[in-house]
Ligand SMILES: Nc1ncnc2c1ncn2[C@@H]1O[C@H](COP(=O)(O)OP(=O)(O)OP(=O)(O)O)[C@@H](O)[C@H]1O
């Protein structure tokens with residue numbers, strides 16, 4: 514496990530024009546499209562209770578508890594190998610924790626089942642893109658609607674009766690997402706031919722096609738240049754504002770985390786070492802030590 518590629522936690526200069534907490538005088542281009550401070554955070558929608566997860570001798574998560582409130586942007590941060598992706602994998606049922614439970618909208622689960630989680634309204638994007646590279650942008654985003662397709666395969670294939678109407682409705686929903694993400698020009702382009710930043714945007718589109726209540730984003734801005742990050746931040750904020758979607762965001766860029774998250778949970782070597790507002794976390798000595806690599 515290496516902490517080498519992690520950013521020091523002090524590197525929190527607002528890197529983005531969309532700085533939500535302290536808007537610049539007059540506002541930026543981003544602020545013009547946002548209603549700063551208008552959102553209301555609700556009750557707890559997702560409660561992670563004492564989760565422990567091991568892979569053989571590797572303890573990926575040790576007794577982790579935190580909650581996520583409706584409509585908030587909740588960041589999960591931590592050095593490489595801290596257990597962030599494993600945490601999302603427990604929440605959406607890819608991994609089964611040895612201990613603990615997850616309560617989603619009042620229902621408690623020892624093991625989240627991937628399909629059931631999706632049906633309950635949790636969608637996710639992946640650290641390593643999981644798109645169909647040879648398929649068009651439109652078809653990739655359409656694949657996010659699979660859960661919502663009700664008519665049977667034969668009717669779909671023949672495109673008759675209710676299946677035809679249903680397909681039209683799904684296409685309309687997908688077109689709206691394409692417009693929202695400003696990727697109209699690439700609708701028919703195979704995803705593999707797009708620059709990486711746009712592929713990440715398509716991955717977000719595929720998750721949005723599920724019309725989720727909770728969106729789990731695993732490093733949606735990794736590998737992006739500054740401009741692409743600004744765009745992605747704006748889309749995440751807009752999804753959160755316009756659709757009221759709760760967002761759980763894993764992100765290494767501290768500028769982004771401090772800019773857009775409401776609360777932050779910090780993991781290090783599978784343990785929770787911080788939890789609170791961006792300012793709380795930024796000033797937490799354990800967090801600073803972990804990011805400087807001197808805590809062990
Ligand atoms: N499927 C797996 N099998 C074995 N070990 C795993 C598996 N998934 C994760 N781990 C281990 O669990 C620990 C946490 O990994 P995880 O991918 O959750 O970290 P992370 O915080 O997402 O790191 P990064 O910032 O590099 O993405 C690491 O030691 C990793 O090697």
Ligand SMILES: [Mg+2]
Nearest residue numbers: 597598599640
């Ligand atoms: Mg990860």
